[in-house]
Amino acid sequence: MSFDLLEKVCSRWLWLWETSNKQDQLARVALTVSLLVSSLLWLLWIWNKLRKGKVHLPPGPRGLPIFGYLPFVGSELHHSFTQLAHSYGPIYKLWLGKKLCIVVSSPALVKEVTRDLDSTFANRAPSGASLATTYGGRDIAWAPYGPRWRILRKIFVSEMLSNKNLDDCYALRRDEVRKAIKNVYKKIGTSIEIGQLVFTTEINVVMNLLWGSTLDGEKIDGVGVEFRKVVSGIFDLLGKPNVSDFYPFLARFDLQGVEREVKRFIASIEKILDSVMDAHQMKKVAGKLDGAKNNETKDFLQFLLELKDQEDNAATLSMTEIKALVIDIVVGGTETTVASSEFVMAEVMKHPEKKKPLFAIPTPRLSNLYLYGE
Known part of the structure; x- marks a missing residue:
């Protein structure tokens, strides 16, 4: 019936076109526009009906x-x-x-x-904050499923999650826990934020695995606190409702400023990453000039930088992909642990407001300092 109607409309239009006054240009234009609009609406109606019929x-x-x-x-x-x-x-x-x-x-x-x-x-619909955090989805979590994603996953699993690294991680965790206990022992009688203590311990483990250094001494009270603010800020923005995610056509405007805030936090992390990468590159160049063979255990960042230099290898990584992988590990490996620890402690202590920082005043139970990590 729809095709018959369209045929009648077309026939009527042709008849009017042939019999109309040639000097009446405005009527012809109006008639032509009406026909085009009617045809377009009819095609849209048919397409929408067919599309709905196929989706269950x-x-x-x-x-x-x-x-x-x-x-x-x-x-x-x-x-x-x-x-x-x-x-x-x-x-x-x-x-x-x-x-x-x-x-x-x-x-x-x-x-x-x-x-x-x-x-x-396997594919996910990344949020605006996720894309801003991972340079447009260049990491494992948000990259589209395909050959490139499989290469990234193989690199991550074979190197970062290898049996040797997991064993090293256990030893690092044990050492950092001992350092944390020693640090608490030195602050007996003073107020300590539990979340900051857990964060510092966990970030030291992650940083040691990534590039072989930790936060200690003054860095714990300086860089450590600032770094936690950055990581916590990114983590909060990743879970923040964003109108751009629900209405994609508004994403270009970034009405809530979520992407701008994420990029500001990422710029802070990049400063640390750039300095660490430069130090690794200088160390590598110095090793080549001396002609010495480096028999030390490679950290994860060193392994990734070596992949970057293999131009003919299918597993070659760009600097953007390296940064995205490192940020994935830093953000995911630290803030999740801190959030979980704070929630558990809040439940145990019956804290009235879980979102507030949890503080505790340590009291010694053992007299031997060695038992506290010395």
């Missing part, structure tokens, strides 16, 4: 025009999602602004998505 989406709440279900989600997503699962089942759709989300809540479906069909669902 699970059930879900309707929400509001333009906003979708966004106004009803609330601050505690897990509670909202649990309530929706009771109404719509273990899998349901959810429109958050202009973004379509599929929520899976049953263990069987999660297993199917993450293990049985992992390659199908």
Whole structure:
């Protein structure tokens, strides 16, 4: 019936065109524009109908025009999602602004998505903050699934998560915990922020694995505090609701300034990374000039820089990819541990407000300083 209607419209238009006064140019133009608009609307209607016919989406709440279900989600997503699962089942759709989300809540479906069909669902939809943190998705977490992602994963797993590095990590953790206990012992009777203590211990382990140095002495109270602010700031922005993520056409404007803030924090981390990379490069050049063979154990950054210099190798890394991988490890390996530790301590101590820093005053129970890490 739609094709018959279109045929009648076209026939009518041709007849009017042939019988109309040739001097009436305005009428011809108006008629032509009307026909083009009608044809375009008809084609859009057909395309939209065909598209909807091919997509089979699970059930879900309707929400509001333009906003979708966004106004009803609330601050505690897990509670909202649990309530929706009771109404719509273990899998349901959810429109958050202009973004379509599929929520899976049953263990069987999660297993199917993450293990049985992992390659199908490997790609993620990165947020604006994630793209700004990883230089446009150049890391393992947000890079699109494909040959390049497999190379990055192989490098990360074979080197960073090798048995030798995991053994070294255990030894480093043990040594840093002993140093932390010794540091606490020296501050008996004074207030200590638990989150800062855990962060310093964890960042020392991560930095030692990455480039073979730690924060000690004055650096703990200076660089360590500032570095934690930077990492915590990035971590908070990664989880902050951003209107650009729900309405992609607004991303270019960065209305909330999330991407600008992330880039400012990344610039602070880059200063540290650039100085460390320069030191590694100078050490490498000095080693070549002396003709000496370096038999020392390579840290992770040294391994990555060597991959950067292999121009003919398929596993060659750009400086941007190296920085993205290092930032991944620093941010993910430190702030997650600190957040978890603070939450557990807050639960144990029945702290009234988990989001506030947790302080404690250490009191000695042992008289022998050696037992506190000496």
